[in-house]
Structure formats: structure tokens, C-alpha cells
Amino acid sequence: MTREMPVALAARDIWKSYGTLEVLKGVSLEAHEGDVISVLGASGSGKSTLLRCINMLEVPDRGEVTVDGEPIRLRLHRGRREPADRRQVDRIRAKLGMVFQGFNLWSHLTVLGNVIEGPVHVQRRPRGECIAEAEALLEKVGIAAKRHHYPAHLSGGQQQRAAIARALAMNPKAILFDEPTSALDPELVGEVLRVMRALAEEGRTMLVVTHEIGFARHVSNRLLFMHRGEVAAAGTPEELFGGVAPEQFRQFIAGYHQR
Amino acid sequence: MIDAGFLLGTMRQLLAAVPTTLALFALSVSIGAVIAGLLAWARVGGHPLLDRFARGYIFVFRGSPLLIQMFLIYYGLSQFPAVRHSPAWLVLREPFNCAVISLALCTGGYAAEIFRGGLQAVPHTAIEAARASGMSGLLLFRRIIAPLAARAALPAYSTELVLMVKSTALASLVTVWEVTGVAQRIITHTYRTMEVFLCAAAIYLVLNVALVRLLMLLEWRLSPDLRAPRPLPAA
């Protein structure tokens, strides 16, 4: 289904080290529009770093990232690689939504304030329009009643749903999820996964780093399994869970089931 | 342009006044610590009247400038014949003593809050464990509460001690010949304001940096458990 869709984002041959520690060793991925790609792997496998390289919160030492057909230009400056054009990076980031493990809502703004901040100040859209859209989004994720509250007064699950609404408000081409449920109490995980599933069914392009095997298996249409900085397995959930998977992947899944 | 000879002579004169500064500091800090201890005890002891008195004392001495407190004691008290004819006059007629008393009363107020903070920072669990072992009263205070409270209070108390060194300079305004006072005297004779004041500032800076270093060393020695453990030899 998704093979014919245009490429929303792509990362080619990404290498990244911190000092002597090699975190990513030549990783590539390609997301077509409508793809929901889950990235699995043990801690330290490099999955979060890969995600953060896509919107340049980390800059890869080698390799190229392309978003919506536009490659992000990098240059060498004092021995370090950095974005060549700050404005291009900002523009591209505005096209990508990101949902963090720690929610990262702005604590001095209300929930509504958080959601309209990007549209009003980065996209420069009229405030009235942004508020109307924000309220619809908050309704959609199920926390419209909390819109005038401050993040500190919300539960973890509510905060994360607000963060998702904030990402959606920018009308992104693709949404990046960095372990969105890892910091939540178990009983709050479900409400966030439900929202994410609804987004997937809408046809949103999503790149999800997660430990939720159920989501990976039933909601995503492609999986990436990372091990020690490399892609150790890639394919559809049917393929990887059906028995064609490499040993490392099966051990990883088995480890999870034993908990 | 730099008159080394003058600077050297000035420094010699100023350094000769450092013992006075240190004496002011040491006496006022010691007496102040005792006052602070009593006030902190009054505040955490539980007796409402003592607590109110302590709170009032702390409010007055932290809420008003040290200078006005010093003038009050030096000029204000000597105004009354009753004071001048009392035995207290033997002490109060000396500017040095007035300065010490004023400094002590002031730091007593500030340090009281710092000590109280230290006492409240002692983990309840540590006290419970000690009581469960049969400790109480003076032994409990001496072996458990005091050391932990001192450790917690040390950073804030270090700041207070630095402020005390600086506060001794105010004694110059009640005719005590400590460093700032001597600096003023040199200036009235030589009119070389900037050089003399900058020399004096340098002396205080050195004193304070040395004090801070000493206190950091003390902090380090008091917290053997918070330092990184030495690597164990390979088994």
C-alpha cells in the first residue's frame, strides 16, 4: 500500500559518535506518507539518537536527512558538523512534530497556550484561527476540559496527550515519537496509545521509538529493530513476528514477554 | 604612573590594621553564634512565647541596616546618663566593644535562621533510628543532630561569615581603627583616595577568598560519605 506513496522523510547512512562511543553505525530508513514505523531495540541501541538526528536535535557525523524532498544542508565548522542554514532547520522542524518521553510541555503556559504557541508564533497564523483549531484538537485527544489548566496540574497521560495535540497543531508532515509512554504509570499508557492508534488510522506518517510491543505489532505497518547502533532487522510486523526474524530480535521480544 | 613606594607604605599600614579586623570578626562571630544557637533553640523548642520573642529579634536585626544598629548602640546608648553611670559603661565606652556587640547581635539574627534551617534539614529518619537505639537528650543532640545540622548549614553559614568580614568595615564609622578606618586616615593625610581604597579592597578580597577556601576544605572534611569512593583494588 505505502510503496506508491511519496517519501515523507528519509535518513541515509547515518553515523553518530559521542567521543569514542559509536552510537549509530550507518543507519538508513525511509518513511512514505502514511507509514507508521516502530523502532524497537534495547537501551543504548541508538534508536532515540536516530530520531533526534532527523530533526537535528543531534547532528549526525555522517549521512544525510531529507524531509519532504528537501535535504538538510550541513557544513563543517571548527571541526564539528552543524546545520548550514539555521532557518532551513527551523522551517523543517516546523513541518515535523515531536512528542517527547518527558512531555516537555512549557510550564508557564496553559494547555491551550502550549498548543497554540507554535501556530501563533512560528507559523504566524491568526490567533483566533489557532485557538479554534487547538480546541478541536484538544477535544480529539480527550482533554478539552483541561485547556485552561497548567501542565503541572495534569496527570502524565493527560500531559502527553496535550503534547500530542501540540504537535498536531503545526499540521506536520510526519510526527516523531520518542518513547512516548515510557515515563507513564502503567494505567495511563492506554489512553496515550489509543490516541496514537487513532492517528495511525487517519493515515498520519509516524515514526515511533517505543517499548510497546503491542503497538509495534498491531498498529505499525513497518518495524525497525536496532541493535548496537545498526539496523538488525527490518520488515512488516507479519514478517518479523511470523518467524523470519533474526535471532537477536527474537531474544529481545522473548526478554519482554518474561517480565 | 604607579607609585610603588607609596603603595608599599600604604599596604604596610593597612596590614597592621588587619589584626583589628580579625579581632572584630572573631569576637562577633563567636558571640553571635552563641546568640544564634539560643535563638534557634527558642524557635524549634516548641515554647510559643520563646518562639515569638526569637521571631521578633530575628525580624528586627535582619530587617534593619547594620549601620543604624551600630549607631544606636554607640551613640544612642551613651546618650543616657543612666547608662554612663552604670557598670556596663566600662564596656560600652570603647568604640571597639560597641562595634563587637552590634556585629554580634546582628549576625545572631541571621545565623539563627541558618542554624534553624540546618536543624530542620536533619532527616527525621536519622533521629528515629537513634531513638530506637536508646539515644536521647544531650547524647542524641551531640552525636546525631548537631553534626548533621552543621553539615546542612555550612554552605549558608559560609556566606554569612563572608558577610561578617565585610561588615567589620562599618566599624570605621564609629571610630574603630580597622582596615577601612586606617585607609580613611591615610586618605585625609595624603588625598590619594583611589589608590588607598583599592589597596584596602584588595586586602578584604584576599581575606574573603582565603576564608572561602578554608570553609570549602571544612565542608569536604565533614562529608566523607558524600565524596566519591576510592576504587576498590581488583579482586
Add this chain to the structure above:
Amino acid sequence: MTLLRLFGFGPQGWGGLLLAAALMTVAVTLAALLLGAALGALVAAARLSRRRLWRLLGEAYTTVFRGVPELLVVYVVYFGGSTLVSQIGAWLGGEGFLGLPSFLAGAIAVGVISGAYQAEVYRGAYLSILRGEIEAAKAIGMGGVLRFRRIVVPQVLRFALPGIGNVWQLSLKDSALVSVTGLAELMRMSQVAAGSTHEYFQFYIAGGALYLLMTTLSNRVFGAAESRVARSFRGGIGWQPR
């Protein structure tokens, strides 16, 4: 002379002058605090900089102005400033001694000192901002200036509020030292009144009482401001610098 006549507002009463002097104290402290805010922000930025040179300069500033007696700073600014002004006056053809206005000298001296303390407050406040909130701003495409304006500054002001309250109290008391320049603030006026009437005790008590009044009012104002800001915190503002 009865207390009432002493403090009253009649021709022999010092009440009016003392109150006016108290206002002068507030004015010079306010000016000092504003100057200190500007300096403090610069020094905090320097101390947070990636360049070692800036960090060292920032640390030097805070070490010097927290380590040298405030009285000396007032003297140096007043006499040094006056010398500078006279020098400039001489170059421009003037004659004689031109003093630096004592209000200016006082505001600069107390301001420069409060700057060192405010730098600590701003630095601590900045470090308290969760790194994640800044990342979320980056991730949404906010550029540096926009991030600073919309995320960093509001947060720093919120976290810094208790600290600034402390610095205000500190500066209010430091302003008493400006009396040595002759400025008619509360300390000086108490001194003048005391010396003129030889009622030292009464006037120093009165001056002290007025300072306590200012302290109490300041506490109320900052307390109210902190309450308003704390509504967005779950547990209220916990961290307070000295």
C-alpha cells in the same frame, strides 16, 4: 522635647523629613536594582557561556563585588566618580571640584553590588529550566531569538522571583551606606536629626522602625507576586537562594 513634637510635622518636627528620606531610600534602591538587573543578566550570561574567557570574567565580577565591603565600593564609586567627573570637567574647561551627584554614586555603587547577587539568581533560575522545554521549542521550529523571548525569559523571571525579593531587601539595607556621600536618604536624615537634637536614641530607633516598615511592605509585595506566579507550579516555588 516630647516625642510627638520631635517626630511630628510641625516646624520643629522631623517627621516629614524622615518620611521624605525614606522615599529617597526607596528611589535609590529601585535605581540600583534596575542597574543591577541589567548587569546581573550580562554577568549570568557570561557565566553560562561556552567560552572560558567570559566565564572567568563573570566569576571575577561576582567574586570581587561579593568579597569587597559595600562601604568601600560606595567610597570608590563616589570619590573615584567625582575625580572622573572633575577630570572631564577640567578637559572641557571647567575649574575646581565637580562632584558626582550622590544619588548617582549611590545607585551605581549599590547597583553594581546587587548585580553580582542578581547574576547568581538569574544563573540559578536559567539552570532550573528543564532542558526538555527548550528542546520542545526547538523541535517546533522556534528560532533562537523567539525561544529566548517566549520560553527562556518568562521562565527565568518566574524562577528568579524569590531571589530577586532577597536581593531587594539586601539592597534596601545597603542603601544606608550611601549616607556617607551625604545623600538625604533615611540613614543620613536620622543621623542629621539625631545630631541636631542630641536625641540619638530616639531618632535611630525611628529610622530603624521605618526601615522595618519598608522591609515588611516589601515582603508583602513580593509574597503576593510569588503567590500569583506559583499557581502554575504544583508544589509552589521551593528553591530559594541566599
